[in-house]
Amino acid sequence: MPRHIVCLTFDFDVVSIPIARGQTTPTALSRGEFGLVGADRLLDLLAARGLPATWFIPGHTLESFPAPCARIHAAGHEIGHHGWTHRQPAALSPAEEEQELLRANLAIEAVTGQKARGYRSPAWNISAATLDLLITHGFSYDSSMMGHDYLPYFARRGDQAPLLDPFVFGAPTDLLEMPISWSLDDYPHFEYGVTQAGILPGLSAAGGVLQNWIDDFDYMAETHDWGVITYTFHPFVIGRGHRMKILARLLDHLSAKGAIFMTMEAAAAEARTHLTGPTSDA
Numbered sequence: 177m178p179r180h181i182v183c184l185t186f187d188f189d190v191v192s193i194p195i196a197r198g199q200t201t202p203t204a205l206s207r208g209e210f211g212l213v214g215a216d217r218l219l220d221l222l223a224a225r226g227l228p229a230t231w232f233i234p235g236h237t238l239e240s241f242p243a244p245c246a247r248i249h250a251a252g253h254e255i256g257h258h259g260w261t262h263r264q265p266a267a268l269s270p271a272e273e274e275q276e277l278l279r280a281n282l283a284i285e286a287v288t289g290q291k292a293r294g295y296r297s298p299a300w301n302i303s304a305a306t307l308d309l310l311i312t313h314g315f316s317y318d319s320s321m322m323g324h325d326y327l328p329y330f331a332r333r334g335d336q337a338p339l340l341d342p343f344v345f346g347a348p349t350d351l352l353e354m355p356i357s358w359s360l361d362d363y364p365h366f367e368y369g370v371t372q373a374g375i376l377p378g379l380s381a382a383g384g385v386l387q388n389w390i391d392d393f394d395y396m397a398e399t400h401d402w403g404v405i406t407y408t409f410h411p412f413v414i415g416r417g418h419r420m421k422i423l424a425r426l427l428d429h430l431s432a433k434g435a436i437f438m439t440m441e442a443a444a445a446e447a448r449t450h451l452t453g454p455t456s457d458a
């Protein structure tokens with residue numbers, strides 16, 4: 177019996193992104209503030225359909241906006257780790273990374289009663305130290321890499337990528353990777369932005385993006401008996417009216433095709449039974 181699993185994930189960044197980028201003018205902050213509006217709409221939508229989701233929440237959001245975070249937990253959704261600030265781990269020292277892990281885990285524990293089982297890097301760029309830190313601090317899975325689209329895999333430690341010699345894979349760890357993709361993330365499709373690094377055009381027509389997201393699920397259903405597809409949404413992005421409407425249409429399609437909606441923690445646990453690796457019997 178095929179099982180096509182869908183993880184709906186929401187990165188609840190609110191104002192942590194502009195603050196991490198030094199964009200603290202009132203307009204820049206208000207752009208993130210809209211995430212509070214979007215989160216309410218999304219929680220209503222998920223409740224109306226009875227769907228579980230995973231919310232990756234920075235410690236900054238948990239400490240700044242405790243009420244919506246409590247609502248997320250009360251609704252039965254998983255809360256995953258998303259740093260304390262929204263600085264990418266690759267830009268931090270290992271000691272700073274560990275401080276972020278510990279501080280945000282305390283904030284998560286204050287809401288849920290337990291530390292996070294899963295981690296997603298802010299800005300999707302982990303460092304050479306991140307995996308070891310996640311293992312040391314008891315995480316079950318990471319969701320920050322892009323090595324597959326439908327099959328979770330065991331994250332590797334110590335890949336070697338010299339400029340003038342061949343690439344060498346490192347050894348797999350017991351940390352499960354729940355892969356992501358920019359194409360399955362609402363942010364680059366929709367968000368317009370100008371930075372010193374360049375212009376992110378965004379503002380794509382929603383119908384075209386919906387078709388991409390539908391086709392990625394359908395391809396999994398056509399080519400895999402078992403697989404997981406992970407969609408990444410940001411409340412301040414997907415929460416706009418025309419985007420809420422395509423999200424509802426996406427959920428209609430997935431439901432009609434027999435998708436199995438799971439939290440990422442539950443999907444990761446099931447994935448371990450499907451994989452060969454360090455603890456495939458775990």
Ligand SMILES: [Zn+2]
Pocket residue numbers: 187188189258262298299
């Ligand atoms: Zn984020």
